[in-house]
Amino acid sequence: MSTQSKSEPVFQMKDVIKIFPGVRALDGACLNIYPGRVMALLGENGAGKSTLMKVMTGIHRCDEGQLKYHGDDVVFRSSRDSRERGVSIIHQELNLIPELSIAENIFLSREPMGRFGRIDWKTMREEAQKLLDLLDVPFDPSTPVGKLSIGVQQMVEIAKALSFSSQVIVMDEPTDALTDKETESLFKVIRQLRSEGKGIVYISHRLQEIFQICDDATVMRDGRFIAETPVYQLTEDDIIEQMVGRSLEEQYPRIEVETGALALEVKNLSAPGVKGISFQLKEGEILGISGLMGAGRTELMKALYGANAAQSGEIRVAGEAKQIKTPAEALQSGIVYISEDRKGDGLVLELSVSENMSLCSLKRFQSAIGKINRSREMDSVQHFIKAFNIKTPSAKQLIKNLSGGNQQKVAIAKGLMINPRVLILDEPTRGVDVGAKKEIYQLINEFKNKGMSILLVSSDMPEVLGMSDRVLVMHEGKITGEFDRQEATQEKLMRCAVGKAA
Amino acid sequence: MTEKTLRSGALSPGLTGSPEHVKSSVSKFRINKDFLFEYKSVIALLIFMVAVSMISDSFFSTNNMLNILRQTSINAIIAVGMTFVILTSGIDLAVGSILALSGALAATLIGMDFNIMLVVTLTLAAGAAMGAMSGLIIAKGRVQAFIATLATMTLLRGATMVFTDGRPISASSGAASDAFSFIGSGYLFAIPFPIYLMAFTFLAAWFVLNHTRLGRYVYALGGNEAATRLSGINVDRIKLAVYSISGGLSALAGLIVTSRLASAQPTAGNSYELDAIAAVVLGGTSLTGGKGRITGTLVGVLIIGILNNALNLLNVSSYYQLIAKALVILLAVLVDTRSSRQS
Numbered sequence A: 001m002s003t004q005s006k007s008e009p010v011f012q013m014k015d016v017i018k019i020f021p022g023v024r025a026l027d028g029a030c031l032n033i034y035p036g037r038v039m040a041l042l043g044e045n046g047a048g049k050s051t052l053m054k055v056m057t058g059i060h061r062c063d064e065g066q067l068k069y070h071g072d073d074v075v076f077r078s079s080r081d082s083r084e085r086g087v088s089i090i091h092q093e094l095n096l097i098p099e100l101s102i103a104e105n106i107f108l109s110r111e112p113m114g115r116f117g118r119i120d121w122k123t124m125r126e127e128a129q130k131l132l133d134l135l136d137v138p139f140d141p142s143t144p145v146g147k148l149s150i151g152v153q154q155m156v157e158i159a160k161a162l163s164f165s166s167q168v169i170v171m172d173e174p175t176d177a178l179t180d181k182e183t184e185s186l187f188k189v190i191r192q193l194r195s196e197g198k199g200i201v202y203i204s205h206r207l208q209e210i211f212q213i214c215d216d217a218t219v220m221r222d223g224r225f226i227a228e229t230p231v232y233q234l235t236e237d238d239i240i241e242q243m244v245g246r247s248l249e250e251q252y253p254r255i256e257v258e259t260g261a262l263a264l265e266v267k268n269l270s271a272p273g274v275k276g277i278s279f280q281l282k283e284g285e286i287l288g289i290s291g292l293m294g295a296g297r298t299e300l301m302k303a304l305y306g307a308n309a310a311q312s313g314e315i316r317v318a319g320e321a322k323q324i325k326t327p328a329e330a331l332q333s334g335i336v337y338i339s340e341d342r343k344g345d346g347l348v349l350e351l352s353v354s355e356n357m358s359l360c361s362l363k364r365f366q367s368a369i370g371k372i373n374r375s376r377e378m379d380s381v382q383h384f385i386k387a388f389n390i391k392t393p394s395a396k397q398l399i400k401n402l403s404g405g406n407q408q409k410v411a412i413a414k415g416l417m418i419n420p421r422v423l424i425l426d427e428p429t430r431g432v433d434v435g436a437k438k439e440i441y442q443l444i445n446e447f448k449n450k451g452m453s454i455l456l457v458s459s460d461m462p463e464v465l466g467m468s469d470r471v472l473v474m475h476e477g478k479i480t481g482e483f484d485r486q487e488a489t490q491e492k493l494m495r496c497a498v499g500k501a502a
Numbered sequence B: 001m002t003e004k005t006l007r008s009g010a011l012s013p014g015l016t017g018s019p020e021h022v023k024s025s026v027s028k029f030r031i032n033k034d035f036l037f038e039y040k041s042v043i044a045l046l047i048f049m050v051a052v053s054m055i056s057d058s059f060f061s062t063n064n065m066l067n068i069l070r071q072t073s074i075n076a077i078i079a080v081g082m083t084f085v086i087l088t089s090g091i092d093l094a095v096g097s098i099l100a101l102s103g104a105l106a107a108t109l110i111g112m113d114f115n116i117m118l119v120v121t122l123t124l125a126a127g128a129a130m131g132a133m134s135g136l137i138i139a140k141g142r143v144q145a146f147i148a149t150l151a152t153m154t155l156l157r158g159a160t161m162v163f164t165d166g167r168p169i170s171a172s173s174g175a176a177s178d179a180f181s182f183i184g185s186g187y188l189f190a191i192p193f194p195i196y197l198m199a200f201t202f203l204a205a206w207f208v209l210n211h212t213r214l215g216r217y218v219y220a221l222g223g224n225e226a227a228t229r230l231s232g233i234n235v236d237r238i239k240l241a242v243y244s245i246s247g248g249l250s251a252l253a254g255l256i257v258t259s260r261l262a263s264a265q266p267t268a269g270n271s272y273e274l275d276a277i278a279a280v281v282l283g284g285t286s287l288t289g290g291k292g293r294i295t296g297t298l299v300g301v302l303i304i305g306i307l308n309n310a311l312n313l314l315n316v317s318s319y320y321q322l323i324a325k326a327l328v329i330l331l332a333v334l335v336d337t338r339s340s341r342q343s
């Protein structure tokens, strides 16, 4: 496909309006999907990207607007209907059943049948295996999905979408949880789909990826269509300017802070998934933890936080040896952990923004008779909503109605609300837009300036390098490298991450 | 109706009118749906009351109203405890057995000339302890609530049989028997005393669920146990608390039943768990936990109470009453799942 010749769109959306109670999520959104081309859909958190895709695939019905598929007006009744007619979507949030196997998840509700209505397990496994091979996923189709890392689960979601052999495929932040290698396999598949003439929508906050894989880019702001441009005519700065409406300087606003006393000292810690870990963390220091997915970073953090039981070793907080066996004890010692898995164990989706944010720190808002002082709680919540620029109609909105990036901001605010000594952030900017990322970095800096110590776990190497004072690299549950900011480079981190000596 | 038209319009694009037409029907539809969704159980209750009053003249008399409330109070008090349990995505089948055993305990203590305050305190504490036993099995033993409370239900019913030897225990003799009979049969300002107990229970539950940490944690636990645990909350303690509350309130209901009959029946409270669960679900609380309101439970118990009363007023035989009740519950829950699937 040459980049010049654009044929008629397979799918076309025009002037779409969608109103949720209190929110105009879409306010004149447009999108064209061309056969044999990858369309990037870009915008800040809460710009309405996911909502537009949900309108397209029949999950939400729009209040106004035109949808054309193969030139005809169309409204899908449900996501199932859209899938059956050749439009499938990989959602931003995972939708797998942890107890079922990879193959069962992929073919859920359309299992290949043998005689007497019996499930044809053999065909099912073989078909699943083919898809997994295509995506280079090194797992057996009979593995229960719950046992897989989030990245691999995401690959299973992708395999599932591919299995529908659709004309149009929407990928809503598919690389959010993927390793570089997995991302590469995904791109290989996308290129193949493109050459088969499929229309693809690709949503991501990682702008480099847009230049790697997309042909056109549609930018949205506040639910509105801003521009559709071929990618070769764009620079990263152009995109950011279209997205936020102004240009941004300096992506990583690192600050120098005089480090203070030792805040955290870990000696020879072993726990499920980690072996013999020792490191130190000073007040006012950001310690980046780098490594590949599955290197044991999250396991280490959960052990520090008392969510996983430590088998041996010592943890000292501010010089004092602490027995941390439960998260409650960790909180008491001033350690807080913000999970990488918002939907799994980070947030309570059925609760409101404010109830989620104050969940760890409710004790503070309690009066003598045990009544929660709601107005003080609200004040505190409002403060963080403002400081983090969280997009929500009110603090009482259910958190599941927020866009992914805004949910993430609430999760971080929840940790900061207890005013911890050591803040552990596990992939804090996953799914967060460029502008909001910077806001989060600035907030981290503000707390760093006040002497808080921060453990920053991230798979995003530029982020680790840009924000940390020191970097640890993990591989297979062990620390394989430690670098000062000046000496750390992407290549060195990568070498240690794959287990080679520094 | 609006929904039907909208659907078919959307399905066949050729028939869709101008965009304005679509828009107006959509927004009208939304207001209706939101309103119905929020208040559907209240609306059902009101329609129901009007319908019954048209068939029976005596329905709306003060006497009958007080009668309904008094009869409802037992199920209501149990249902409040059940609401706590179901909000954490649990279930408590043992409430009826706890009611029976604590009733037997109360009658025995009365017969032994115990002071009334002591009888009440000991009975409530015993009920809470029985509930705590379920909670302990669920939290520490990691047994599913359904199985755990099925076991405690059977165990406690057996214990009641052993304790009473299968015979009623009289509560009409003893130093405090007059005071005791006031709990279930007394009047305060011309209103039966159990109604006060019910009102107090609801107010207290409303306060706890909406204004205390325990309440917040109950919702959090039902919504996402892993996230609640990771927020540093002692999940086991919350489970223990809700089953203890449920047990304590079952004992309170046991006091009312025993006092009213002036004796403890070994078979008392049989299958009361079903009415309580039905009331909670009718009130819109989700069996998967994390979603629901105590005011919904109030509406739920009233619906069941009025239904029972109406079937009596209409002289429906008790065999048919069961069938009618089942149909109403089924209908309500069907409407509920349909509307929540759409939203």
Ligand SMILES: Nc1ncnc2c1ncn2[C@@H]1O[C@H](COP(=O)(O)OP(=O)(O)OP(=O)(O)O)[C@@H](O)[C@H]1O
Residues within 6 Å of the ligand: A020, A021, A023, A024, A025, A043, A044, A045, A046, A047, A048, A049, A050, A051, A052, A092, A391, A392, A401, A402, A403, A404, A405, A406, A431, A433
């Ligand atoms: N079901 C819903 N009810 C109410 N508001 C909603 C609902 N779904 C989305 N919204 C709101 O609509 C707006 C757009 O959300 P959407 O999820 O589409 O953003 P997004 O562009 O995908 O953002 P992100 O990059 O963070 O994923 C947000 O303000 C969000 O809070």
Ligand SMILES: [Mg+2]
Residues within 6 Å of the ligand: A049, A050, A051, A092, A172, A403, A404
């Ligand atoms: Mg989104």
